[in-house]
Amino acid sequence: MMKDEWCVHYNGTVNDRCKADHAYADVMRPMTNTEVEALAERQRIASEEPPSRYGSSYAVPNPELFGQLNRVPCFLRNGDLRTCADCRFPTPEEIAEREQRLREYVAKVGNARHAIMEHIKAQGLLKRDCSGVIRCPVCGGKLHYGRAGSYNGHVHAECETAGCVSWLE
Numbered sequence: 001m002m003k004d005e006w007c008v009h010y011n012g013t014v015n016d017r018c019k020a021d022h023a024y025a026d027v028m029r030p031m032t033n034t035e036v037e038a039l040a041e042r043q044r045i046a047s048e049e050p051p052s053r054y055g056s057s058y059a060v061p062n063p064e065l066f067g068q069l070n071r072v073p074c075f076l077r078n079g080d081l082r083t084c085a086d087c088r089f090p091t092p093e094e095i096a097e098r099e100q101r102l103r104e105y106v107a108k109v110g111n112a113r114h115a116i117m118e119h120i121k122a123q124g125l126l127k128r129d130c131s132g133v134i135r136c137p138v139c140g141g142k143l144h145y146g147r148a149g150s151y152n153g154h155v156h157a158e159c160e161t162a163g164c165v166s167w168l169e
């Protein structure tokens with residue numbers, strides 16, 4: 001199977017409009033008969049559910065957006081829907097660039113994590129929960145860290161420098 005790609009303008013359907021200023025609702029293809037039936041079935045179940053103070057788990061908040069992730073042209077896996085004039089998938093060069101950036105970032109996190117572990121070891125705190133600040137080996141800024149040494153050894157860290165490393169394990 002081909003790897004899925006997103007349109008370069010896609011910013012998540014939590015937003016109403018993409019980066020090219022198209023409303024997702026406007027570029028969605030119409031529902032298929034199967035989707036219309038699935039929606040009707042959901043609404044039927046919702047209407048038969050006993051009332052709950054949390055509302056119905058089957059109710060569709062906005063029926064017009066039902067199945068929207070399958071209906072927007074923004075994902076390669078949805079096929080070429082031709083419902084949006086600006087839909088564009090990344091070029092092989094852009095994909096290669098993105099992967100390069102990702103590799104660089106993973107390497108930065110590896111360096112930062114290594115420095116944190118060396119610092120914790122040097123202090124003899126490997127078996128204890130600890131947190132602190134060290135000089136960031138990536139940018140020289142302040143790297144805040146915490147580690148659950150008494151539990152699972154997970155490390156979380158965040159550098160104060162914007163765009164530098166930040167992660168949670």
Ligand SMILES: [Zn+2]
Pocket residue numbers: 136137138139140141142143159160161164165
């Ligand atoms: Zn940093």
